[in-house]
Amino acid sequence: MSKIKIGLIGLGVVGTEVYNTLKNFPDVEITGIAVKDTSKKRNIENFDYSILTDKPQDIIDNKENNVIVELMGGVHPALELLTSAIEKGKHVVTANKELLAKHGEELFALSEKNNTVILYEAAIAGGIPIIMPIKTILASNKITKIEAILNGTTNYILTNMDVNKSSYDVVLKQAQNLGYAEANPTNDVEGLDSAYKLTTLATIAFNHRVKFQNVYHEGITKIKSEDIKYANELGYKIKLVAYATNDSGKIDIRVHPMFVSKKETLAHIDYVTNAVTLEGFPIGKITLSGPGAGGLATASSVVGDILSIEREYGTTDYILPMMRCNHTHDGNSEIIPISETENKYYLRLHTIDRIGGIADITKTFASKRINIETILMKEIQSDNTSDIVIVTEKCKEKLISEIEHELLQSGCIKELSSKIRIS
Ligand SMILES: NC(=O)c1ccc[n+]([C@@H]2O[C@H](COP(=O)([O-])OP(=O)(O)OC[C@H]3O[C@@H](n4cnc5c(N)ncnc54)[C@H](OP(=O)(O)O)[C@@H]3O)[C@@H](O)[C@H]2O)c1
Structure with missing residues (x-):
């Protein structure tokens, strides 16, 4: 029997x-x-x-x-x-x-x-074992950080955009034809699927109940081929990262595209493969990778x-x-709103080429006390516009929103074409 x-x-x-x-x-x-x-x-x-x-x-x-x-x-x-x-x-x-x-x-x-x-x-x-390891063999650890690639569809699209220098729309179509993306890909490409997974993963890893509605998510639909090219030049890969930290009970939890340094394991997790990196004490840093679906x-x-x-x-x-669920904390973990999070940023500014243009831009950054780590001026186009790529040092997200507003108001830029956080 x-x-x-x-x-x-x-x-x-x-x-x-x-x-x-x-x-x-x-x-x-x-x-x-x-x-x-x-x-x-x-x-x-x-x-x-x-x-x-x-x-x-x-x-x-x-x-x-x-x-x-x-x-x-x-x-x-x-x-x-x-x-x-x-x-x-x-x-x-x-x-x-x-x-x-x-x-x-x-x-x-x-x-x-x-x-x-x-x-x-x-x-x-x-297929990657992560809950059982956290609850059993990693039980002695205080886990403080999660960085993960939890969605194969978006990782497939980003890897292909990079390898084949193709646009998002072209690669999405290919992914749909191969069965890697659904006819309606919203759940994957807008970061919802990763946010669902991260909600439960962070709840277990931090032993703090996280509510799904508090998990900020942003997808990959706005990533352009230029961003992938400039990321490579700067020593990064773009990945849709499920990111969470727990610093003395204050939880920063979000899913969005990120520049990941080529020195990090996550930068080399390609196509439909998934990976989860955990940081904790006493283990240090550990990455588990493998097939995230199928x-x-x-x-x-x-x-x-x-x-x-x-x-x-x-x-x-x-x-x-x-x-079993052994939560001693309720759903009131303090979640840091995205505007209060601190990151380094990659910014691609679309500008009209003019004398003193870069000086005006850097002055605006200085006025907000944001340090610029790298600035690259890209070739001037036939319409006299060009892209200026800026990598900032760490600053609050709300300052980046303020700076965007000021740069647009003052006519320093035509638009902020891309803003991608750096891991
Ligand atoms: N696919 C993956 O790689 C993967 C990876 C990780 C987790 N998951 C999760 O695993 C679950 C299943 O995914 P899947 O890809 O196997 O989905 P699926 O291929 O769409 O299969 C869903 C199954 O559920 C049945 N079903 C749907 N509504 C039903 C209802 N009201 N009453 C009875 N049966 C119903 C369907 O019946 P019919 O066959 O008659 O249509 C079908 O057999 C989902 O929660 C998904 O998020 C999937």
């Missing part, structure tokens, strides 16, 4: 590979699978279609199931289904980053009340979570204590 029985909700990209992988583990039996369309052809050898239902609540209500594996995605009805499963005392494994970012707090509280566990390794970095890689994490439950199931009345 199988040791645990699971009900699967979702048999798509991830669900299919979870199903296939579980065939190798006779101690886990899938009793039923909920899908949207039971008549759809499934790409699984000798598949028994009688196991399918389009009523996920039936899977939850089945008394045989001890574990519910949710791989449908989205907030509704996943939230209602998992709430019902936990209330019935079932353990949960999920890959649903959006659900956890938006409703993790209530789900974890409910789970603890009902003495069940929710495992979600796949929801952060697909059916097989994600199934590796989902099945790992299922097996963690299976190995302990029936051996104790309180399974996997280290993997």
Whole structure:
């Protein structure tokens, strides 16, 4: 007899590979699978279609199931289904980053009340193990910083723009044709997907509840080929970075494009590969990298979570204590608003070429007490305009907004074409 029985909700990209992988583990039996369309052809050898239902609540209500594996995605009805499963005392494994970012707090509280566990390794970095390491072998550490590439689509686009010197629009089309980007890529390219993952990752790493609505996010749609070229000249790569620091309980958390020094590991994480760099004490700095998505890689994490439950199931009345939510802090962590964050900046100013133009620009920076680290004047175009590239020393974000306003008002620049923070 199988040791645990699971009900699967979702048999798509991830669900299919979870199903296939579980065939190798006779101690886990899938009793039923909920899908949207039971008549759809499934790409699984000798598949028994009688196991399918389009009523996920039936899977939850089945008394045989001890574990519910949710791989449908989205907030509704996943939230209602998992709430019902936990209330019935079932353990949960999920890959649903959006659900956890938006409703993790209530789900974890409910789970603890009902003495069940929710495992979600796949929801952060697909196949890269990060939650289990943080909660177990890194448990002695005070983690103070996260810098991560958590979205394969955007990393693929940025890498291709760099390697092939192509524009964002051209590369996005290629990525869509190859299946690396969805027809509606908003969630990925606007940084939402990374922000969902970072919300949960920072909550676990800092042991401070972070609310998704407090995570600033900005995508890659405004990155131009010129920015990538100038980044290279200055010794950087542009990456969509999920960034968070925790300095004495004040949390700076955000997702946006960043100049990453070529000396850093993250600068060399290319195409669809993901990576998470953690800084903490006593470990120092550690980077885990690997496949952040894809059916097989994600199934590796989902099945790992299922097996963690299976190995302990029936051996104790309180399974996997280290993997449980142990938050002592509520959702009131002080979050530093983006305007108060401090960064170095890459600024690309579009200017009209004139005598004294650069002097006026540098005077404006001096008036705000912003030090310029590097200034590069680019070739003058036939319309007598040129780009001036400035790298600042560290300053508050709000000063950069003020300077943009002053430079425009005084006619020193035609526009601020790009502003990218430097890691
Ligand atoms: N794909 C990845 O690489 C990856 C990586 C990490 C995490 N994740 C997460 O894993 C989860 C699943 O992703 P996926 O790529 O496998 O999605 P998917 O390919 O779109 O599959 C979704 C599955 O859920 C089923 N479904 C949708 N709505 C349903 C409903 N109301 N009732 C019953 N079944 C329903 C679908 O049924 P039909 O088959 O009948 O349409 C399908 O089998 C998501 O939370 C995603 O964010 C995915």
